[in-house]
Amino acid sequence: MDSITDKAEQLRHKISQAEKELQDLRMQLEELESTTRNLNTNQQLGSTSESAHPTDTIPEWKWPLSEEEYSRYGRQLILPTVGINGQLHLKSAAVLIVGAGGLGCPAAAYLAGAGVGTLGVVDGDTVEVSNLHRQIAHSTQRVGMMKVDSLIEYCRGLNPVVSYVAHREHLTPQNSEAIVSEYDLVLDCTDHPTSRYLISDICVLLRKPLVSASALRTDGQLIVLNSPPTAQGSTEGGPCYRCIFPKPPPAESVVSCGEGGILGPVVGVMGVLQALEAIKLIVTGVGKDSNSTPKDPIAPSLLLFSATSTTPFRSIRMRSRRPNCFACSTGSTLTLKELRAGSLDYVQFCGVAKPVDVLKPEERVSAKEYNDILTKQPDKDHLLLDVREKEHFEIASIPGAINVPFSTIQTRSKTSTDDDSLASEYIPKSLSAHAPIYVICRVGNDSQLVTKRLKEIGLDANGERFVGDIEGGMLAWKRHVDQTMPFT
Amino acid sequence: MSTATETVPAPTQVEIPKISIDVEFTGGLEMLFSDQRRHTISLPAANKDGKPATIADLIHYLCEHTMKDARKDLFVLQDHLRPGILVLINDADWELEGEEAYEIQAGDNILFVSTLHGG
Ligand SMILES: [Zn+2]
Numbered sequence: 221m222d223s224i225t226d227k228a229e230q231l232r233h234k235i236s237q238a239e240k241e242l243q244d245l246r247m248q249l250e251e252l253e254s255t256t257r258n259l260n261t262n263q264q265l266g267s268t269s270e271s272a273h274p275t276d277t278i279p280e281w282k283w284p285l286s287e288e289e290y291s292r293y294g295r296q297l298i299l300p301t302v303g304i305n306g307q308l309h310l311k312s313a314a315v316l317i318v319g320a321g322g323l324g325c326p327a328a329a330y331l332a333g334a335g336v337g338t339l340g341v342v343d344g345d346t347v348e349v350s351n352l353h354r355q356i357a358h359s360t361q362r363v364g365m366m367k368v369d370s371l372i373e374y375c376r377g378l379n380p381v382v383s384y385v386a387h388r389e390h391l392t393p394q395n396s397e398a399i400v401s402e403y404d405l406v407l408d409c410t411d412h413p414t415s416r417y418l419i420s421d422i423c424v425l426l427r428k429p430l431v432s433a434s435a436l437r438t439d440g441q442l443i444v445l446n447s448p449p450t451a452q453g454s455t456e457g458g459p460c461y462r463c464i465f466p467k468p469p470p471a472e473s474v475v476s477c478g479e480g481g482i483l484g485p486v487v488g489v490m491g492v493l494q495a496l497e498a499i500k501l502i503v504t505g506v507g508k509d510s511n512s513t514p515k516d517p518i519a520p521s522l523l524l525f526s527a528t529s530t531t532p533f534r535s536i537r538m539r540s541r542r543p544n545c546f547a548c549s550t551g552s553t554l555t556l557k558e559l560r561a562g563s564l565d566y567v568q569f570c571g572v573a574k575p576v577d578v579l580k581p582e583e584r585v586s587a588k589e590y591n592d593i594l595t596k597q598p599d600k601d602h603l604l605l606d607v608r609e610k611e612h613f614e615i616a617s618i619p620g621a622i623n624v625p626f627s628t629i630q631t632r633s634k635t636s637t638d639d640d641s642l643a644s645e646y647i648p649k650s651l652s653a654h655a656p657i658y659v660i661c662r663v664g665n666d667s668q669l670v671t672k673r674l675k676e677i678g679l680d681a682n683g684e685r686f687v688g689d690i691e692g693g694m695l696a697w698k699r700h701v702d703q704t705m706p707f708t
Numbered sequence: 709m710s711t712a713t714e715t716v717p718a719p720t721q722v723e724i725p726k727i728s729i730d731v732e733f734t735g736g737l738e739m740l741f742s743d744q745r746r747h748t749i750s751l752p753a754a755n756k757d758g759k760p761a762t763i764a765d766l767i768h769y770l771c772e773h774t775m776k777d778a779r780k781d782l783f784v785l786q787d788h789l790r791p792g793i794l795v796l797i798n799d800a801d802w803e804l805e806g807e808e809a810y811e812i813q814a815g816d817n818i819l820f821v822s823t824l825h826g827g
Contacts, residue, residue: 408827409827437736439734465791468791472781473822522801524821536796536819537804539803630777
């Protein structure tokens with residue numbers, strides 16, 4: 221067995237090294253090609269006057285797109301909404317995708333396919349296996365690679381004509397001006413309020429339209445912001461993110477895809493729609509000469525997508541710019557200088573969820589301690605209450621655990637005033653009066669709240685029965701006791 | 709006193725006129741409301757001061773009668789809707805309609821949307 225694992229490990233190592241080499245070679249080739257491309261254009265420019273050049277054999281190509289581009293984009297070129305002018309606008313557009321995840325992958329793919337001139341991607345993360353069910357541009361082989369490189373590699377396979385720019389870092393107040401100023405249009409494909417406020421602010425300051433989308437579980441939202449991207453104080457411009465959401469949500473209410481879950485096609489739909497909105501803006505000439513940009517503010521609308529609803533798509537009319545908006549109003553004090561200086565603390569502005577800390581050390585046992593109890597006294601009368609949601613519990617649980625989901629406890633605590641009846645719902649009748657109760661959850665927050673609640677309703681029999689939680693939850697159990705336990 | 713209160717028949721208390729509206733929750737808020745997206749609500753047409761019911765009254769009513777979850781602060785903070793929730797009245801942002809002061813009409817569709825951040 222061991223020799224097989226060793227061999228597999230060696231092979232894996234060799235593969236990853238070969239991949240690194242391959243990537244390196246590709247990058248060298250890309251650099252070489254881009255320099256020759258520039259040389260060619262320069263030569264062409266120079267050669268037009270030199271009629272003596274032996275170009276007579278090949279007739280001069282006198283069309284604005286290359287022959288390959290006519291074939292490649294033919295199917296969209298013949299649409300009235302695109303046309304040759306729209307395609308030329310696409311070709312001269314530089315689009316920035318912030319976030320190479322579930323939204324960024326499909327958005328980048330369609331924009332690359334459509335033939336934008338330059339596609340930039342910003343992300344500081346690397347590909348993980350748990351990304352692959354929705355972040356379709358990455359691949360199993362590219363786990364561990366920078367997401368930016370993986371996404372660009374995918375897009376280059378789709379369309380090598382586009383020039384790609386990799387920004388292998390997260391967007392920060394310090395680097396945002398340098399990065400965003402190189403582009404005409406920005407797509408917010410990130411996954412946290414802190415980045416959403418930052419991206420909106422820099423787009424207001426640099427006057428870039430912003431296509432923003434988000435998704436969680438089976439829902440998605442899409443809105444085009446700062447369009448048209450008029451100067452701060454102008455009422456002609458479209459609203460910014462802060463006009464719609466002046467105050468960030470409390471950190472405790474922010475649920476990530478990791479915690480709440482996400483269905484691949486849901487976030488995929490939203491990313492595809494972002495690409496669509498971007499293409500619609502670009503073909504009308506956004507970011508180009510001001511006389512072609514629409515004069516009237518586009519009536520802003522928020523698109524809501526609910527995969528499980530009978531009406532999955534709903535469009536909502538939204539407000540225009542907020543007269544007292546922190547970022548885009550006349551009275552705004554937001555400046556590039558201030559942003560660069562770091563005087564806006566986005567993390568502090570959005571807040572950080574504090575870890576729950578309501579139990580005393582003697583009310584908690586470690587995963588190891590609980591396991592020791594089980595090993596030494598296998599028949600010990602006790603209750604292990606698993607308060608994760610049903611879906612988590614059904615995937616894997618500690619043998620003997622009883623599942624009462626946290627949300628059920630929340631509901632029952634509100635609707636029932638009778639503590640005794642509440643207790644009998646959670647506690648099996650067979651449990652003897654002084655048998656200890658251990659509460660476990662996913663990472664050790666909810667379990668503390670439930671423990672506290674169980675004591676409030678008198679289950680600790682005035683201290684005669686131990687009621688406590690397992691510190692660190694199922695994550696600690698996996699780390700310190702049973703590594704084979706799937707953790708979700 | 710508005711004329712609306714005068715039309716209320718004798719002060720029998722039992723006969724408070726109700727208005728029927730559709731209330732919807734999305735973006736995860738439905739989890740606070742029995743995992744049900746759509747609720748038909750019979751809202752008292754007037755609040756305790758005898759004024760026509762507004763969105764503020766509806767929010768209060770939802771907390772008291774419809775929400776089955778104890779985590780009220782995921783919906784309301786300091787007596788107002790918590791930041792990060794949009795209210796849409798008949799498919800328009802409530803800011804176009806007067807926000808909390810909007811007087812609810814029978815048959816209105818009021819949608820509460822929690823903003824999502826994932827991507
Ligand atoms: Zn604004």
